Amino acid sequence: MKSSAFIRKNFRRTVLASVVAIGAFGASNSFAAATSTTATGTVIVPIAIAKSADLVFGKFAPGAGGSVTVSTSGARTGSGVILSSVGSSPTAAKFDVTGDGAATYSITWSGDTELSTGAGGVGETMALARISDLTGSNATSGEVTSGTLTAGAQSIYLGGVMTVGAAQVTGDYTGSVTATVEYN
The missing domain is CATH 1.20.5 (Single alpha-helices involved in coiled-coils or other helix-helix interfaces)
Structure with a gap:
């Protein structure tokens, strides 16, 4: 029991x-208590960049050697070289950026730091230093690294300084500069 x-x-x-x-x-x-929220999201216009003008230094003779500068407005000056007014006109490169409203973005530069002709032997290259701004206001130094779209658009202007040797080989010199833009 x-x-x-x-x-x-x-x-x-x-x-x-x-x-x-x-x-x-x-x-x-x-x-217990409960509530809910509304989840939202907005897809914006992708940022884009297009080249509307190339960087052109024009024609010149090496003289004693020195440099040719094209400002961000396309104005050309020379030091120790002989500038020619015959043939191609100097111009600054222009890139047009489009995207979302008043978004900010970063700019990175890459590409050639020298222009070359032929196989790249002695006298067949010229060093290139980039100059850039957002206004085309005749800048002759510095590089822009960010921008703000106004009504979804902005332009970037690219000039440069090319170093010319006294024994520079005759010919057409080319190189490539790439501007990459990305939303912040």
């Missing part, structure tokens, strides 16, 4: 503990 009394006593305790647990945990639902 003792074991049946023990079982009943344990059964009562188990039932009592269950009732207390149901009361305690079941009651928590009556204190």
Whole structure:
């Protein structure tokens, strides 16, 4: 008989503990609260860049050697070289950037740091230092690294300084400069 009394006593305790647990945990639902949010997102116009003018240094003779500079407005000056007014006109390169409203963006420059002709032997390259700005305001030094689109558009102007040797080989010299833009 003792074991049946023990079982009943344990059964009562188990039932009592269950009732207390149901009361305690079941009651928590009556204190719950809920709300929701609206999830939104906006897809913007991708940023884009297009070249609308090439950087052209024009024609010149090496003279004693020196440099030819084309400013961001396309104005050309020379030091130690003889500038020719015959043939191609000097121009600054122009890149047109388009994108979302008044977004800001970064600009990175890469590409050739020298122009070359032929196989790249002695006298067949000229060093190129880039000059850039956002206004085409005749800058002759510095590089721009960021911009802000106004009504979804902005232009970047690229000039440069080309170093010319006294024994520079005659010919057409070319190189490539790449402007990459990315939203901030």
